[in-house]
Amino acid sequence: MLRAAVTAGVLLPFAAACATPTGGGADGASRAVATGTVSAANPLGVPESMPFEVVIFDGGFGDAYARDIHEPLFRTRHPKVRIKHTATKEIAKTLQPRFAGGDPPEFVNNSGDNAMDFGALIQDGQVADLTPLLDAPSWDDPNVKVRDTLLPTAIEFGSYDGTFRVLPYANTVWGIWYSTKLFKDNGWEVPKTWDDFLALCATIKKSGKAAPFTYAGKHPFYIYETILTLAAKIGGVDVLRNIDNLVEGAWKAEPVTQAATAFAEVGAKYLMQGTAGLDHIQTQTAQNKYQVAMLPNGSWLENEQKDSTPDDFGYAMFPLPSFSRSDALPYGTLHARPGEEFFVSARSANPLAGMEYMRAMLSAQGAGQFTELVSTLTVVKGAGEGRRLSPGLASASAALKAAGTNTVYFRFRQWYAELHDEVAAATGQLMNGRLSPAAWADRIQRKSDQLRDDSSVKKFKR
Template identity: 75%
Template sequence: MTPLSRRELLRSAVLAGIALPALSACATPAGDGAVSPAPAAGATSAANPLGLAEDRPLEIWIFDGGFGDAYAKEIHEPMLKAKYPKLEIRHNATQEIAKTLQPRFAGGDPPEFVNNSGANAMDFGALVQDGQLTDLTPLYAAPSWDDPAVPVRDTIDSAAIELGSYDGTPYVLNYVNTVWGIWYSQKLFDAEGWQVPTTWEEFTALCETIKKSGRAAPFTYAGRHPYYIYEAILTLAAKVGGKDVLKNIDNLQDGAWTAEPVKQAATAFAELGAKYLLQGTAGLDHVQTQTAQNKGQVAMLPCGSWLENEQKDTTPADFGYAMFPLPDLTASDAMPYGTLHVQPGEEYVVPARSANPRAGLEYMRAMLSRQGAGDFMELVSTLTVVKDAGRGRTLKPGLASASRAREAAGDNTVWFLFRKWYAELHDEVAAASGQLMNGKLTVDEWAERAQRKADAIKDDSSVKKFTR
């Protein structure tokens, strides 16, 4: 059971990002103007901080995709049921979210909780514009499931809240987390006595050692999909220059791409490309390079935390997937060692015009508990946005490694959104990055090309602009 493949996921993310501005212009269902206002919060108490009404049912719709729907039935719903025995939970699963639920939204009778995900999801921009979604601020302000003294907001990745916000208001819960890093085989590293590098000098020295050993090629990336390498370049750039580096890039700021930290990071990776790549990297795709790593032909590659799951059919049993964060490039990097690129995804919403929206919020609170998130991690083998949820769990080695890295990063996380917002810029940066790694572009040329494209998009009145 492969979760909808990463490519598909990325593509739908891109599509969603592009369709969003356009769709929001027209694709709103005709409201009849007589929709009853959402019921006010019921009586709140320490035990029921969100004021869930126990006498009304909670209808749940899960997208039956890569994660299936067992996690809802076996983990989160029982948690809620145990706390509110009188609450009636109606569980549903579908792969056709939009077809099934759009009419109910249009008719003013939506369910309480929707996992609006997959290729057939409803358009978030349109839902937000039509006032169909519940503001999640009360949820994030409510005490967390595990510790009443700590609000939910502080137990999850801030990126999750930011990415689920529209014009500053959080409407969408992104539950699943992805972290990026450099992946290796613990077994191979142990056998050869190789150490995880923490500085760039150590990193290149390790590459040199590996190269000389003749045991494997030091480094590779999915050459046919240069996103895999520009992701690493940008993460390193943010580490060197701070979170604003990526914010400026996302906001199409003048000179964002030609900024010094970006060039420094690109220079570092271009050197890697010139000296330490697996032969033929430029012509191989992600599966081919990852399989080469499984076969021990290459030691390290940059990837996201889906890697272990994606490769489970070709990975030797004792391979021991592990990852390390990008090493310190300079002694004065703006962000400390351990800084990670994290990107929350998999969207959940509480429809505003449902009969019992507070129950939907309470359900989310259960999902965001240590138990809810930890069990989910074990069941579907992925990280969640809940901090430290993996602690004390028996996870597969790669997932455990990613989980530890995420925990160690704390608030030192970075992310970028232009890939979702401006597919054209993504394509241009990917194309240029492939050539940078092949030595066909200098760092300055690479930065100028990206900047030129960013400027062109900025000047293109037909493209809707986003800011963060």
């Protein structure tokens, strides 16, 4: 059925496409892993005569880091291996037919709004076990294993049921982004309390010089991330852990509804006109034109906007203000987590080449040059030290250092694509005044309960 749908040009939802394993080849049979000679220079035994394919999400980071840094670095040790490079803004649309048809690429940057469902991919056996990569000698020092060069959270975030399968490469920092020039020119101060934040929004609105706040209305993840970070600040890390674990009533917990209510007020009073109909690039470009003062985003923002940002703009970010004196977590708490996920296709023709490519990415050179090129930290320990940091990245790095252990995260977006879709849709309606905070929580809780009670859905736990 799946292959017939692909032949007819029909794109099925990936969760459905993964319901029946298709095997490694077009005939559904398992494909034997190609191997080469294992040596000190080739510890994973990559076959030196076989090509492999790299597919990169052409989003906030672009694809130049792969073409200009990682692929040339790989070739320094494997000059005979031909790399096919593909870049796309539509990962699922581009790759879904190939996975269903048994012809997946070796290496995939599964990112963006059109990313494939990791839970479904893993449930169907499409994602390779990366334990051999972790246990391999690092690119830089044969006496140090790859696992020992990584931040521990990278292994945690990339593990499913105790097996490391996904490489989250970028160490992303979230916050409220602004222009230091705009703030300085108008005497606006970074707020540290919610009352100060609302007062700043009112001041900016009254000035008429810019709209106070916006977010990518067409992609409400940007604002539901912010709501959930505030909820964790109010109620502590268990708020997000319960949401991830599909706990009954997790979305109706008081800290969650308090945060939703707080941002519903921002949506009602302080949003840039037309926000609901704008995507991330449009809202970000509006900020570069000083049409809006603040927007929530991740630390890839500066690189994504590099072609339209004025030279003296001065990107910077600040953590969410403290909601009240009874917050469970202090001012400076951040949503910070490994992100920008990569995986190796278990059923591809040359998966070992995909793992070796990752080993090159995780070198000091591969990670350090990535940081400089795209203004984003990586999960490789110390790779950013001594590197030239852009203003926004320097701001995010300083905020992360100040936060220390006070960082929060959630994982349901990667685990349960249906829940992510429901949260995004409901949050868009919340911010547009079409759903009350209570109705927002009810709607999302119903979807969470439905997934929890559906035995066909693979469950994960943190």
